[in-house]
Amino acid sequence: MSLDKILSIGGKPGLFKLLTQTRAGFVAESLLDGKKITVGFKNNVSVLSEIAIYTLDAEIPLREVFLKIQEKENGEKTPVSHKDDKLKLEEYFFEILPNYDEDRVYASDIKKVIQWYNMLQEQGISDFEAKEEVKEEAKEEIKEEEKN
Template identity: 35%
Template sequence: MEYNRIIAVTGLPGLFELVASKTDGAIVRSLEDQSTKFVSSRKHNFSHLESIEIYTKRDNVNLVEIFKSMKSSGTKLPDVKDGNGLKAYFETTYPDMDFERVYASDMKKMVKWFEIIDRNNIEFKLSEATAPEEEETVVEEEAPAKAKKAVKKEAAATEEDTATEKPKAKKKAAPKKAAEEAADSEATEEKPKKTARKKKSEE
């Protein structure tokens, strides 16, 4: 059984495994006596344990983090009927909890739920869909890489522009050569005329 399938049902004690969802309710299995039954959504509300968060002095934490601290502390669970004992227990196991907003009734539920889950040997582990979001950090880390690629593309584009500009400089020099060739051709045409004039004078 996986932690992400455990739910609490309003109006019913204990915890349940979600077996199947229906349009008008759900089929659940009790973690206490393993009995299976249909629960109508018209009369009851369902809460997945992995979606529950607890107030702390800093940011809210998922309920599973509280359970992990309770598991690792090894401290004996308090009597749920003793309000002072409950607070003293959580002050030791999770001192960052905001005790002004987390009431004795909430702590009582956490102790009861922890006992049921631990007794059924269920691992306190969130599903991948509910685990801390990593996609945002990946996007933020990829952004500089995309910027670098854009810079490289711009640099390549400027190199291509400079490469294409070089032949234009050669084309500008071409008219000068044409003018020189035209001048040479004119000079060669004038030479025969001079020789012709000399021949007439000799005659």
């Protein structure tokens, strides 16, 4: 499952999987407990694939940050918890993204990124590649096979 179907809903703990759209909103399933909820269009909802982290140069998509964490941790959960103190979280995040903008990325943002990454790992969701990148890689593989 890609990050296009994973949601963060304001006021609700954890992450949710988008199941279906309705006339008044949509139905989502909690990744924490599997309960289904109906969410209206008035709720503050963020799709993880649309979230970015500020750096000193540009905005980095959340999926790229997840890929950096995944690479550093060899596909395992992070050694730091989202409940650790601010200094420990910032030190860890600096290892992952050394040029993140400390003025615009708050400790609460870092907590969410680490919590979400670990939650996705627990659920076996580890495909953080962009769909276009996956398609490009597949095209390149096909071209190489044709050459051989």
